[in-house]
Amino acid sequence: xxxxxxxxxxxxxxxxxxxxxxxxxxxxxxxxxxxxxxxxxxxxxxxxxxxxxxxxxxxxxxxxxxxxxxxxxxxxxxxxxxxxxxxxxxxxxxxxxxxxxxxxxxxxxxxxxxxxxxxxxxxxxxxxxxxxxxxxxxxxxxxxxxxxxxxxxxxxxxxx
Amino acid sequence: xxxxxxxxxxxxxxxxxxxxxxxxxxxxxxxxxxxxxxxxxxxxxxxxxxxxxxxxxxxxxxxxxxxxxxxxxxxxxxxxxxxxxxxxxxxxxxxxxxxxxxxxxxxxxxxxxxx
Amino acid sequence: xxxxxxxxxxxxxxxxxxxxxxxxxxxxxxxxxxxxxxxxxxxxxxxxxxxxxxxxxxxxxxxxxxxxxxxxxxxxxxxxxxxxxxxxxxxxxxxxxxxxxxxxxxxxxxxxxxxxxxxxxxxxxxxxxxxxxxxxxxxxxxxxxxxxxxxxxxxxxxxxxxxxxxxxxxxxxx
Numbered sequence: 446x447x448x449x450x451x452x453x454x455x456x457x458x459x460x461x462x463x464x465x466x467x468x469x470x471x472x473x474x475x476x477x478x479x480x481x482x483x484x485x486x487x488x489x490x491x492x493x494x495x496x497x498x499x500x501x502x503x504x505x506x507x508x509x510x511x512x513x514x515x516x517x518x519x520x521x522x523x524x525x526x527x528x529x530x531x532x533x534x535x536x537x538x539x540x541x542x543x544x545x546x547x548x549x550x551x552x553x554x555x556x557x558x559x560x561x562x563x564x565x566x567x568x569x570x571x572x573x574x575x576x577x578x579x580x581x582x583x584x585x586x587x588x589x590x591x592x593x594x595x596x597x598x599x600x601x602x603x604x605x
Numbered sequence: 606x607x608x609x610x611x612x613x614x615x616x617x618x619x620x621x622x623x624x625x626x627x628x629x630x631x632x633x634x635x636x637x638x639x640x641x642x643x644x645x646x647x648x649x650x651x652x653x654x655x656x657x658x659x660x661x662x663x664x665x666x667x668x669x670x671x672x673x674x675x676x677x678x679x680x681x682x683x684x685x686x687x688x689x690x691x692x693x694x695x696x697x698x699x700x701x702x703x704x705x706x707x708x709x710x711x712x713x714x715x716x717x718x719x720x
Numbered sequence: 721x722x723x724x725x726x727x728x729x730x731x732x733x734x735x736x737x738x739x740x741x742x743x744x745x746x747x748x749x750x751x752x753x754x755x756x757x758x759x760x761x762x763x764x765x766x767x768x769x770x771x772x773x774x775x776x777x778x779x780x781x782x783x784x785x786x787x788x789x790x791x792x793x794x795x796x797x798x799x800x801x802x803x804x805x806x807x808x809x810x811x812x813x814x815x816x817x818x819x820x821x822x823x824x825x826x827x828x829x830x831x832x833x834x835x836x837x838x839x840x841x842x843x844x845x846x847x848x849x850x851x852x853x854x855x856x857x858x859x860x861x862x863x864x865x866x867x868x869x870x871x872x873x874x875x876x877x878x879x880x881x882x883x884x885x886x887x888x889x890x891x892x893x894x
Contacts (some may be wrong), residue, residue, distance in 0.1 A: 475774070480853035483659065483770035485861065487687050491778045498785065522877075529873065533866065544866035549852045557662050561852040568862045575873060576687060579880045580782065583694045587786060590887045592701060592793045594708050607723075608826045610730045614737060616819055621741040623811045627799050629746055629791060633753050636783065637737045640760050644730075647767050650840075653833035657768045658856040660848055673856070674768045675840045676847075680860040682772055684872040690779050690786075691879035697790045698883040704794055711800070 452505035461503040468496040476573040480562040486569040490576030497581050506589060515585070518578045525574030532564050532571065607648060615641035628700045628710045635696065639689045643682045650675030722766055723833075729766075733759050744799055746791045754784045771857050 452458060476489030501509045533544045540547030549563025559566070618641060621634025651674055658676040660669055700710065707715050733756050740752035757780030765773040843860055853859040861869055 480855050480858045483657070483855065484774060485683070485771065485855070485858050487683055488771065488775040488778065491687065491690075491775060491782065495778055495782065498782070502785075526873065526877065529870070533870070544863070544870075546851050546863050549850075554852060556848055556852065557660075557854055561854075563852055565851065565853050565858060565862050568866070569858070572869070572873065576876070579876060580690065583691065583880050583883050584782070584786065586884050586887050587694065587697065587701075587789055590701065590889075592705060594704075595706050596708065607727065607730070607832050608829055609823055610727070610734070612819070612822055612826060614730070614734055616815060616822075617734065617737045617741065619818075620811070620815055623815065624803075624808060625741065627746070629787070630741060630749065630799065632787070633740055633749060636753055637740070637756065640733075640756060643772075644760060644763065647764060647769055647772065648832065649829070649835060650769075650837075651767045651833055652836065655768050657770050658844065659770075660854045660856070666845065670841065670844050673844050675836050676843055676856040676860050677837050677840055679769050679772055679857050680865060681868070682769075683775060683857065683861065684869060686772065686775055686779050688872055688875055688879070690782055691876050691883075693783055694786055695879045695883045695886075697786055698886040701790060701793070702886055710794070 452508075453503050457503050461499055465496050465500055468499065469493055472496060472573075472577075476569050477566060478559070479569045480565045481557065481559070486572030487576055489569070490573035491580060493573065493577040494580040494584070497577075498584050501585070501588070509585070513581065515582075518582050518585070521574050522578035522582070525571045525576075525578065528571035529568060529575070532567050536564070608645070611641055611645045611648060614644070626711050626713055628703060628712065631712075632693065632696045632700060636689075636693060639685075643686060643689075646678040646682050650678035726763055726766055729759050729763050733763075746799060747788070750784065750787045750791055753787070754780060757783065771855075 472489045472492035472495075474489075475484035475492060476486055479485035479489065497509065497513055500512065536545035536547050537543055539545075540550055546563040546565065549561070549565075552560075552563075554561040554563075615638055618634045618636075618638030621637065622631055625631055625634065652672070654672065655674040656669075656672050658673045658679065703715065704710060707718050709715065709718075736752045736755040736759070740749045740756065743749040743752065757776065761773045761776035761780065764776055843856055843864060847856040847859045848854060851859040851863040853863070
C-alpha cells in the first residue's frame with residue numbers, strides 16, 4: 446500500500462487486500478477435504494496459485510518478491526515432491542506396498558469424518574504444494590520476462 | 606452422435622495446427638484438441654440419470670452402485686488438465702523465444718529468414 | 721433434457737473454436753478460447769463430474785492470463801490471412817479422409833450413457849471400505865492408481881522446468 450507506483454489502481458488494491466486471504470483459505474479447504482467433497486490436491490493447489498497470481502497482478506512484482514521469493518518457491522516445490530515420495534516409501538515398511546494406505550489399514554477411523562482418509566490428506570497436501578509452487582513459478586517467469594528482440598540486443602552491444 | 610460432435614471439435618483443432626501460419630493460432634489449436642479429448646473421456650464414463658461418484662451418509666451402497674457414473678475417466682482427466690496448463694505454458698515460452706529471435710509469429714517468414 | 725443442453729453447449733463450443741481459429745485479431749481469438757473452456761466446464765458439471773468442473777474453471781482462467789500475456793507483449797496483433805490454394809486443398813482432403821476413418825471407428829463405441837468400465841464396479845463398491853475416502857475419484861487418484869499420479873507429477877515438473885529454462889536471460893550473455 447505504501448508504494449503507489451507499481452501495480453494497478455488503489456481501488457483494485459484495496460479489494461484484493463480483502464479477498465486474497467479468503468481465496469487462499471478456500472484453496473486450503475478444497476485440499477484438506479478432498480477425500481470427502483469434490484476437489485483435491487490438484488484443484489486446491491491451482492486455487493492457491495491463483496491467489497498468489499492475484500497479488501502479483503494487482504500489487505506488482507516487489508510485493509510477491511517479499512512474500513514468496515524465487516528460492517522459497519523452489520523449496521516448496523521440492524518439499525511437496527519429497528513428501529509425496531516419502532508417504533509412498535512409508536507404505537512399503539508399514540503397509541506392504543508402494544503407495545499402500547497404511548494409516549487407514551492400522552487405525553481405520555469412522556467413515557465420512559476427516560481422519561478416515563489415512564494417508565490421502567497427506568498426499569493431497571503434498572500435491573497441492575507442488576502444483577501451487579510450480580504454476581506460480583511458471584507465471585512469475587512468463588510475466589517478468591521482458592520481450593526484447595535479439596537484433597536490438599546485438600545493436601546495443603555494438604554501440605558499446 | 607454426440608461422439609461425432611466431439612470428433613468434429615478435435616478435427617477443428619487439427620485443422621488449426623495444419624493450416625494456420627501464426628504460432629499463437631497453432632497453440633490455440635492444441636488447446637482445442639486437448640479440450641476435445643478430455644470431453645470425449647468424460648462422455649464415455651457418463652451414465653443416464655447418474656449421480657456424481659461421491660458417497661454421502663444417507664445413501665445405501667447398492668443404490669450408489671446402481672446409479673453412479675464411472676470414476677476412472679474422471680480420475681485420469683483430472684491430472685491431464687493440469688498437465689495441459691503446464692504444456693501450454695511451455696509452448697507459449699517457446700513461441701516468445703521464437704518471436705525474440707525472428708521478430709515475427711508467422712512460420713512461413715521464419716522459414717524464409719532461416720535460409 | 722440434460723442431453724439436449726449438452727448438445728447445444730457442444731455446438732456452441734464448435735462455433736467458438738471456429739471463431740478462435742479464424743478471427744483476425746489475436747486477442748479476440750484468445751477470448752474465444754476462453755468461451756470454449758468455460759462452456760466445457762458447464763458440460764462437465766452436467767455430466768456429473770464436479771471435481772473436473774472446478775479444476776477446469778480455474779485452469780481456464782490461468783490459461784487466459786498466460787495467453788493474453790503472450791499476445792500483449794508483442795507488437796503483432798493482426799494476422800495476415802494469405803492462403804495459397806494448393807496446400808490448403810491438400811490439407812482439407814487429408815483431414816476429410818481422416819475424419820471418415822475416425823467416424824467409422826466411432827460406430828464401434830458403446831452407446832452414450834450406458835457404459836461402465838470393468839474395474840469401475842470394484843472401485844465403487846470397495847472404495848470407501850478400503851481407502852476410507854468418500855470421494856471415489858480421490859481414492860482412485862491417490863490409492864488405486866497413485867503410480868499414475870506420480871508419473872503426472874513428474875511430467876508437470878519437467879514441463880515447468882522447460883519453460884523456466886527457456887525464458888532465462890543470464891546464460892545468453894556469457
